[in-house]
Every structure is written in C-alpha cells, then in structure tokens.
Amino acid sequence: MAAQGRDFEGVNRWRISAPKDRVIYDEGEPASAFYQIETGCVRLQVNREDGRRQILAFLLPGDIFGVQCDPTRRVAAEAVVRTDMTCFHASLSQAGAFGSGAAVGMASALCDLASGFATHVMGLCHASAESRVRWFLGWAAAQGSISTGDDRLELPMSRRDIADFLGLTPETLSRTFSRLEALGEVEVQSARRLVLRSKRRPVKRRDGRRLDAA
Amino acid sequence: MAAQGRDFEGVNRWRISAPKDRVIYDEGEPASAFYQIETGCVRLQVNREDGRRQILAFLLPGDIFGVQCDPTRRVAAEAVVRTDMTCFHASLSQAGAFGSGAAVGMASALCDLASGFATHVMGLCHASAESRVRWFLGWAAAQGSISTGDDRLELPMSRRDIADFLGLTPETLSRTFSRLEALGEVEVQSARRLVLRSKRRPVKRRDGRRLDAA
DNA sequence: CGTGGGTTTGACTATACTCAACTACGGTGG
DNA sequence: CCACCGTAGTTGAGTATAGTCAAACCCACG
Known part of the structure; x- marks a missing residue:
C-alpha cells in the first residue's frame, strides 16, 4: 500500500x-x-x-x-x-x-x-489468543510479499517474532496454531510455511465463538 | 505535545x-x-x-x-x-x-x-491488567490537561472508555483500581478524580513483580 | 551425520472474563 | 432543599484462558 x-x-x-x-x-x-x-x-x-x-x-x-x-x-x-x-x-x-x-x-x-x-x-484488543492469531493470519494473507498466490503463506519471521508482535508467549502461540490446524483453518507445513484452509471467513457471534465450527 | x-x-x-x-x-x-x-x-x-x-x-x-x-x-x-x-x-x-x-x-x-x-x-502488550492500568495512569499523569498539578488526575472519560482503551472489561478495570488503591499507589476519590501516591516508581524485576511492595 | 536452537507439547498455576447482585453517584423533579 | 430514580461503578463467585516451568521433538545448519 x-x-x-x-x-x-x-x-x-x-x-x-x-x-x-x-x-x-x-x-x-x-x-x-x-x-x-x-x-x-x-x-x-x-x-x-x-x-x-x-x-x-x-x-x-x-x-x-x-x-x-x-x-x-x-x-x-x-x-x-x-x-x-x-x-x-x-x-x-x-x-x-x-x-x-x-x-x-x-x-x-x-x-x-x-x-x-x-x-x-x-x-x-482481540482478547483471545485465537482471535489474535486469526487477525495475524489475515494480515499476512493481505501482504503480497508473504502470500504467494492462493492462500499459501511464506512467513519471514520466527515464532518468537510473531509472539512478540501479538503480545503472546511462544508457547501459547504454538498451541493456538495447533488448535487452528485441528479446526481445519490452517495447515502448518513447517513453522514458516502455512496454507490457509478456510476460503470464506467463519461467521462470528457476539461472544466471539464460531457458529460454524467444523 | x-x-x-x-x-x-x-x-x-x-x-x-x-x-x-x-x-x-x-x-x-x-x-x-x-x-x-x-x-x-x-x-x-x-x-x-x-x-x-x-x-x-x-x-x-x-x-x-x-x-x-x-x-x-x-x-x-x-x-x-x-x-x-x-x-x-x-x-x-x-x-x-x-x-x-x-x-x-x-x-x-x-x-x-x-x-x-x-x-x-x-x-x-503489558500482559497484566495491573500493568496496563499503571501504564494508563502514567500516560494520564503526563498529560497537562488531565494532571492538575501534583499527582492529581481529573479524568474526562468513563470507566467503560478506559476499559475499551486498555482492552479490559469494566469489571477487571474496577478491580484493578481497587487493588492499586489497596497497594497505596493511587487514591480513588471518585470515579474520575484520582490522586497518585507513589512519588517514585516502584522498582520492577524481570518477571514484573514489585520488589518494594509496600 | 551430529549438533543446537527453534518449536511443540505437557502439567500446573495465575489471571481475566462472565454472569449476577449490590452500591453510589448525579441529575431531575417535587 | 430534599427525595427519587436511573445509570455508572463496584464487588462476589465460578469458569475459561493464557502464562510459567519443564521436557521432548524436529528441522536446519555445520
């Protein structure tokens, strides 16, 4: 931009x-x-x-x-x-x-x-770690030099960098990635190589929980 | 500024x-x-x-x-x-x-x-609510139009405003003010009228705990 | 092929959120 | 001027979530 x-x-x-x-x-x-x-x-x-x-x-x-x-x-x-x-x-x-x-x-x-x-x-200010990481993934996906084509991310930074960016500990960040992977939202091919899986954003409720958890 | x-x-x-x-x-x-x-x-x-x-x-x-x-x-x-x-x-x-x-x-x-x-x-990114509120008080104390003279704060905004600013709930914010008051760091004369008590900032350790808890 | 740092996972603890009730303050009207 | 009412703020109890300490894993590098 x-x-x-x-x-x-x-x-x-x-x-x-x-x-x-x-x-x-x-x-x-x-x-x-x-x-x-x-x-x-x-x-x-x-x-x-x-x-x-x-x-x-x-x-x-x-x-x-x-x-x-x-x-x-x-x-x-x-x-x-x-x-x-x-x-x-x-x-x-x-x-x-x-x-x-x-x-x-x-x-x-x-x-x-x-x-x-x-x-x-x-x-x-997204209170939960899950929201913060989703937000980070959305940010990364919008950056041309990170998002290589269709939902494929090549992160230049380490987990610690991301943790220090999001105000989380590396442990919580790692756990959150694992959870999002279990939810099918992202595939962690390697630490810096991700594939986003959710084509359309999941609908959120007021409490921040997903309606279409799948 | x-x-x-x-x-x-x-x-x-x-x-x-x-x-x-x-x-x-x-x-x-x-x-x-x-x-x-x-x-x-x-x-x-x-x-x-x-x-x-x-x-x-x-x-x-x-x-x-x-x-x-x-x-x-x-x-x-x-x-x-x-x-x-x-x-x-x-x-x-x-x-x-x-x-x-x-x-x-x-x-x-x-x-x-x-x-x-x-x-x-x-x-x-100060993880704890206590740190966030201390940071807010420090910010307010540095603003001439809020800090009326010696450590006396006249806040123009409501608790909900502060909570939405710090990414906390009003309940947690209120509890945190009470705790800081119990620690003697601030006096809550009324919701928008505070007096800062700690003349010199307490020394912090790496883990964020105070050394000179008093 | 071996090593080491980055990353992930586990168990436990501390902290903030949620829901709910209670209180105090400020504004309004009698 | 005082009483009332409504809103903002505070406090309480229980639960969910992230932090901490520790160990295992694994990929990248030499």
Missing part, C-alpha cells in the same frame, strides 16, 4: 543491504534518514529494560519507515531476513527544503505507518 | 463545538478536513460488528486528528466531553497547494498520532 507515487525528488539516497537480525538503527540514535524496503522484511521494536521485546510492526517491500519528528529514535529497526532497501538522507524538519512533494510523500508514509499501528491496536 | 509551530497558513478554518458523546465524524464518511482540539477530549474509536468497541486514542487540547491519506474515514471520532476545536478544511492530498509548510505541519501531526499509537501498542 505504501510508496505509490513517492519518488522524493532531490533527496540524496543510496541503496543498502542488511543481513538477518542486523540492527538498522537503534533506540537513542540520532534520526537523520528514512528508508524504503526493496526486498526482505524489517521489524520495528522496543526492547524493554526487563529484557522483553515488543514488536510494533513488520514492514515489507514498498513500505517506508524511519520518518519522524523526534531527532532521536524511539524504536529500533532490525532486519528480519536479509533486506535490501533505499536510504533517503532527509529528516522531516528539512522536508520543506525539498519542496512540498517530499513533505507530502513523507506525510503519506506516516499515514501508512499510523494506519498500521492502529490496525495493530485493534488486533491486540 | 502536538501543534508546536503549526499554524496552517492559508488553510480555511472555523471553530466548532461538540457536546459530550457527539460524533465528530464516523467510519465510512468522506474525509475532507482535520481538527485541532482547543478544550475538551476526543476519542478515536472503531465500532466492531459484534457491538464491541476499541478506543484507539484519547486526544487532548493541542492535539490534531483527522489527517489521513485515505479519502474515507476508517475510524470514528467522538467527543468524550464537551469539546471546542478548530476545523481545518484541507486534506493531505491537497496539502501541496498550501505550500510545504502545511504539508510538514500535517506530517508532524501524523508523527504525533503514530507515536501515540505506538505507545498504545506497548501499553497493551
């Missing part, structure tokens, strides 16, 4: 590549550039003092990240898998110097980011 | 006022304006088909909301209490016409919004 008609004319740029788990930028660093993913996957995350980690977003090809007002990074960006991206050397405060086009482009990227966060909040 | 140095010169504007619970805009409506709060409080929310409601953000004086790329509203905005605001008649796609200043201003507003959402995600 990101990056339609945003070329950021006049902004200095170069291509960079990051191997799996490479830190692209870390919390506390000065922010002077933003990025657009070409191939791969990036996670935005906050590392808590107690060692726990919250993943705020998974970003995929086309997505722009790193645009912000604050001069220092509040969240870290790490490559989930080997990732190629374009690095634009500009901050929002200087955006005016590049003309309104660049500013609108950056605003547009922020729009997508905010929209993704909002969707994430909505996903997290 | 919002609205520093953003005057949106040249953008047509007018002042509007909304009584408690008035819908400012609803999901599905066309988006042609954005807003800045003068006094009061606004909630951004999504109403689910099952009747449940997720509140994505509480917005306070100075905050800007309603800036988006999408031509239709994905979330609704409602006044929590009687609210006065300025309505700016401009959308992000036309922002270029007003010069880069307006575009940067709108991007800046989006930055704040995204930042708030990100903080919200982090708050929701």
Whole structure:
C-alpha cells in the first residue's frame, strides 16, 4: 500500500543491504534518514529494560519507515531476513527544503505507518489468543510479499517474532496454531510455511465463538 | 505535545463545538478536513460488528486528528466531553497547494498520532491488567490537561472508555483500581478524580513483580 | 551425520472474563 | 432543599484462558 507515487525528488539516497537480525538503527540514535524496503522484511521494536521485546510492526517491500519528528529514535529497526532497501538522507524538519512533494510523500508514509499501528491496536484488543492469531493470519494473507498466490503463506519471521508482535508467549502461540490446524483453518507445513484452509471467513457471534465450527 | 509551530497558513478554518458523546465524524464518511482540539477530549474509536468497541486514542487540547491519506474515514471520532476545536478544511492530498509548510505541519501531526499509537501498542502488550492500568495512569499523569498539578488526575472519560482503551472489561478495570488503591499507589476519590501516591516508581524485576511492595 | 536452537507439547498455576447482585453517584423533579 | 430514580461503578463467585516451568521433538545448519 505504501510508496505509490513517492519518488522524493532531490533527496540524496543510496541503496543498502542488511543481513538477518542486523540492527538498522537503534533506540537513542540520532534520526537523520528514512528508508524504503526493496526486498526482505524489517521489524520495528522496543526492547524493554526487563529484557522483553515488543514488536510494533513488520514492514515489507514498498513500505517506508524511519520518518519522524523526534531527532532521536524511539524504536529500533532490525532486519528480519536479509533486506535490501533505499536510504533517503532527509529528516522531516528539512522536508520543506525539498519542496512540498517530499513533505507530502513523507506525510503519506506516516499515514501508512499510523494506519498500521492502529490496525495493530485493534488486533491486540482481540482478547483471545485465537482471535489474535486469526487477525495475524489475515494480515499476512493481505501482504503480497508473504502470500504467494492462493492462500499459501511464506512467513519471514520466527515464532518468537510473531509472539512478540501479538503480545503472546511462544508457547501459547504454538498451541493456538495447533488448535487452528485441528479446526481445519490452517495447515502448518513447517513453522514458516502455512496454507490457509478456510476460503470464506467463519461467521462470528457476539461472544466471539464460531457458529460454524467444523 | 502536538501543534508546536503549526499554524496552517492559508488553510480555511472555523471553530466548532461538540457536546459530550457527539460524533465528530464516523467510519465510512468522506474525509475532507482535520481538527485541532482547543478544550475538551476526543476519542478515536472503531465500532466492531459484534457491538464491541476499541478506543484507539484519547486526544487532548493541542492535539490534531483527522489527517489521513485515505479519502474515507476508517475510524470514528467522538467527543468524550464537551469539546471546542478548530476545523481545518484541507486534506493531505491537497496539502501541496498550501505550500510545504502545511504539508510538514500535517506530517508532524501524523508523527504525533503514530507515536501515540505506538505507545498504545506497548501499553497493551503489558500482559497484566495491573500493568496496563499503571501504564494508563502514567500516560494520564503526563498529560497537562488531565494532571492538575501534583499527582492529581481529573479524568474526562468513563470507566467503560478506559476499559475499551486498555482492552479490559469494566469489571477487571474496577478491580484493578481497587487493588492499586489497596497497594497505596493511587487514591480513588471518585470515579474520575484520582490522586497518585507513589512519588517514585516502584522498582520492577524481570518477571514484573514489585520488589518494594509496600 | 551430529549438533543446537527453534518449536511443540505437557502439567500446573495465575489471571481475566462472565454472569449476577449490590452500591453510589448525579441529575431531575417535587 | 430534599427525595427519587436511573445509570455508572463496584464487588462476589465460578469458569475459561493464557502464562510459567519443564521436557521432548524436529528441522536446519555445520
């Protein structure tokens, strides 16, 4: 959804590549550039003092990240898998110097980011683990670079990544995948290779239980 | 935190006022304006088909909301209490016409919004109800228009609003307030009038338990 | 082919949700 | 000004669900 008609004319740029788990930028660093993913996957995350980690977003090809007002990074960006991206050397405060086009482009990227966060909040508020995982699967299925054709998912991230994204423990996540597989909603070919089975979404009741459990 | 140095010169504007619970805009409506709060409080929310409601953000004086790329509203905005605001008649796609200043201003507003959402995600991922409520109290204490001086909070929103914001039931929220009161961390003078008691934050361990339970 | 980390499963515990009743507050009208 | 009423909030009991600790499994890598 990101990056339609945003070329950021006049902004200095170069291509960079990051191997799996490479830190692209870390919390506390000065922010002077933003990025657009070409191939791969990036996670935005906050590392808590107690060692726990919250993943705020998974970003995929086309997505722009790193645009912000604050001069220092509040969240870290790490490559989930080997990732190629374009690095634009500009901050929002200087955006005016590049003309309104660049500013609108950056605003547009922020729009997508905010929209993704909002969707994430909505996903997290599904109380049950089952709902959260269904929501995650729906999100993944809607991403072109994850969903390879007909209901076949190729996940770039680990179970722990997903757990930290959904606010669940890896154990609960794994159990939930197993339950959904038993329900026939998904086939877990391997940890990162899934096939969605339910062609049409099951009808939900007010209490969140499925009517057509099959 | 919002609205520093953003005057949106040249953008047509007018002042509007909304009584408690008035819908400012609803999901599905066309988006042609954005807003800045003068006094009061606004909630951004999504109403689910099952009747449940997720509140994505509480917005306070100075905050800007309603800036988006999408031509239709994905979330609704409602006044929590009687609210006065300025309505700016401009959308992000036309922002270029007003010069880069307006575009940067709108991007800046989006930055704040995204930042708030990100903080919200982090708050929701605190597993326990106790942590979520502590996080909410911390958020409220940091808001000038809620925190009246020394650790005294005047909440504009109801328990149900807070519950829908934190992804808890009103019962659990109420119980949690009672527990925090028993722990001496907060005094619940009335439902919307709180006094924070812990001058210094209690030290936490990796497992989230307090060391200096008192 | 062997090893190791990621993943899955198991048993138990802690916590939040549900349904229900009770209470307190705020607004209205006498 | 006080009494009443309705709604919001609180508390209680029982149940369902996710977390914790621990061990087994399995795939991917060397």
